[in-house]
Amino acid sequence: MEEKEKLRQEGLRLLKEMPQTDKLQIEHRLAEHLFASFVWKDAKSIGLTMALPHEWDTTKLIQQAWLEKKRICVPLTIENRAMQFYHIESYNQLTNGAFSIKEPIADRCEPASKDTIDLIIVPGLLFDMSGYRIGYGGGYYDRYLTDYQNKTLSLAGRQQIKQSLPVGPLDLPVDHLLTDDGFLF
Template sequence: MGEKEKLRQEGLRLLKEMPLTDKLHVEHRLADLLFASSIWKDAKSIGLTMALPHEWDTTKLIQQAWLEKKRICVPLTIENRGMQFYHIESYNQLTDGAFGIKEPIAERCEPASKDELDLLIVPGLLFDTSGYRIGYGGGYYDRYLTDYQHKSLSLASSRQIKQSLPVGPLDLPVDHLLTDDGFLL
């Protein structure tokens, strides 16, 4: 098992074993800090993934975005480990997709181009203080970020932060890293 794979396992374990009360506390804190930030306030269109049970809940973010009349765009995985985001206005436009992640039903939504997304919320398991991350190993977000021109942000518990992580040639850092202790980037 390579170093990245070991770290991936560690990050997954950390999230899956976190007591629910701790998880809810972190989610509440992340949401408060995010909604108060200029990064959130300036974004008119937000790209994010529907979270799995062990990940930070994104439904709170979606509800708040809809309240503030922001556009929410959710990715559908496509061939060659790519992603196409679609604008959703209701949970009825989602279905169970790959890996048990809710994905948009393409026929029920309009596609959103990369330049339409002001803010991309990037999932991950572990992060370093430069914004590099260990994800699930599919490379979907690294591919998407290669020519993405707007702001990218990841949400993390302070427990998910490492001083440094192994970085490959195709790995790209996020612009902003928000933890329950505040913005690190």
């Protein structure tokens, strides 16, 4: 567990210290690769987290999805470190939630069941070549994804990729890992 915490701090520092011009270039390339992919094109409903300032911006993804008439689902954290995704049609349906992350206002949104979300974009700080990731340590996504049957994808700058990471019994790999150089798998 100590090794994961060190890696978590390394990944967080890497993102927070990245020059803004580099971050914007990487985000642009990630979006280009994603929007051209079959994973994106096949998805009618996409689940993602509203990004914190040091993370890859997800508002561009949301705007493109809305332009393409795709449904966007954003998670709300609930008790026992769990999440429930909700369909949003406007940023007005969001409020500041746990960990300063924008979350849906439940009574202004429709809940999204797992089987109706075609693609979940899973956040993380570091990733390995098998699709495992180091997140913030809460286990929210790993819990949610245990019985999720559709596609998962993570976005990463190439500097976030490690050959391997320590993997715990509850950790789940993503199906696709997209970097600014393109899909690794």
